[in-house]
Amino acid sequence: MIPTYNIDNLTGNLDTMFQNVMKLGFIISLVLITIWIIVSLLIWLFRSQKEIRKSN
Secondary structure, three states: OOOOOEEEEEEOOOOHHHHHHHHHHHHHHHHHHHHHEEEHHHHHHHHHHHHHHHOO
């Protein structure tokens, strides 16, 4: 007898693993973008303060 396939679960729970990986990747990318923006703003702030001190 030929075994029938379960149409409801063709991926063998890979879709839930993929969703977890995508969720983790999204969170990591948000954290990295946030850190990058904060560091960029701090560099801009200290560089502009240095230029103000030079002009005086």
